[in-house]
Amino acid sequence: MNGLPILDISGLCKSYGAVRAVDWVDLHVDRGEICGLIGPNGSGKSTFFDCVTGLARPSAGAVKLDGQDITGWSLNDIAREGRMLRSFQKTVVFSALDIEENLVIAGQMFTFPGIWSTFGIGAAARNRVAALRERARELIRIAGLWDVRFQPAGKLSGGQQKLIQFASMLMPEPKLILLDEPMAGINPKLIERVVESIRLANTSFGVSFLIIEHNIDVVTSLCKRVVVLDQGRKLAEGTPDEIVRNQAVREAYLGG
Numbered sequence: 001m002n003g004l005p006i007l008d009i010s011g012l013c014k015s016y017g018a019v020r021a022v023d024w025v026d027l028h029v030d031r032g033e034i035c036g037l038i039g040p041n042g043s044g045k046s047t048f049f050d051c052v053t054g055l056a057r058p059s060a061g062a063v064k065l066d067g068q069d070i071t072g073w074s075l076n077d078i079a080r081e082g083r084m085l086r087s088f089q090k091t092v093v094f095s096a097l098d099i100e101e102n103l104v105i106a107g108q109m110f111t112f113p114g115i116w117s118t119f120g121i122g123a124a125a126r127n128r129v130a131a132l133r134e135r136a137r138e139l140i141r142i143a144g145l146w147d148v149r150f151q152p153a154g155k156l157s158g159g160q161q162k163l164i165q166f167a168s169m170l171m172p173e174p175k176l177i178l179l180d181e182p183m184a185g186i187n188p189k190l191i192e193r194v195v196e197s198i199r200l201a202n203t204s205f206g207v208s209f210l211i212i213e214h215n216i217d218v219v220t221s222l223c224k225r226v227v228v229l230d231q232g233r234k235l236a237e238g239t240p241d242e243i244v245r246n247q248a249v250r251e252a253y254l255g256g
């Protein structure tokens with residue numbers, strides 16, 4: 001383990017025609033940190049994620065993951081080689097499959113060195129699948145889904161499906177996860193469950209997080225440091241306390 005940030009972004013810019021969606025943003029995530037990214041609608045948060053995770057090509061800037069320059073890498077290479085994963089605002093699960101099957105498939109898709117290593121016959125392939133099933137069961141417990149593990153994912157609530165998606169992302173043992181509004185559309189009763197799952201993934205597996213979230217209570221409870229974007233630019237950065245007291249942030253985002 002070294003002292004370098006797990007994610008180190010400098011001078012990131014992304015333009016869509018005349019729109020400067022992301023305008024010269026520096027941001028880092030320390031190893032083992034849960035960092036928040038907030039800002040008004042249209043401030044560039046999702047575009048920032050797109051550029052960092054290889055879904056969009058930045059117009060300028062550099063992205064370093066664990067000390068390695070990954071600028072311009074594809075989404076797949078960043079996920080497989082860099083072990084940095086991201087979620088999207090829309091939740092996707094295999095509706096007809098139960099939770100364990102969902103997680104095992106996620107593990108097979110990302111298993112290093114590749115999906116084909118878990119297929120085939122013989123003891124080695126059987127052992128790889130057994131290891132994936134064991135990890136899936138551990139993650140189902142962490143996500144609080146044990147009691148519904150045999151139900152088809154499509155029959156579960158939107159919040160439970162988000163938990164399945166979150167547990168699936170943990171299958172390939174990522175170093176860093178970028179979550180795009182993990183609490184959006186979740187029943188308030190499940191919010192604490194999702195918060196706890198993120199916290200456990202951080203403390204038990206050492207996964208670092210960068211989280212876009214509009215629920216400021218969640219951001220305050222999970223994150224030690226928060227970065228605020230406004231009109232594509234970094235408006236402020238600090239502890240949750242500093243951010244909620246910051247006058248410019250209050251005017252631009254938190255409602256005076």
Ligand SMILES: Nc1ncnc2c1ncn2[C@@H]1O[C@H](COP(=O)(O)OP(=O)(O)OP(=O)(O)O)[C@@H](O)[C@H]1O
Pocket residue numbers: 016019020021039040041042043044045046047048
């Ligand atoms: N593919 C695109 N083509 C053109 N403009 C885009 C595109 N994607 C985003 N934008 C523009 O870039 C700006 C930033 O959008 P973005 O979706 O990144 O903001 P956001 O902070 O994630 O918003 P929200 O909180 O609503 O998800 C907006 O002005 C948006 O209209």
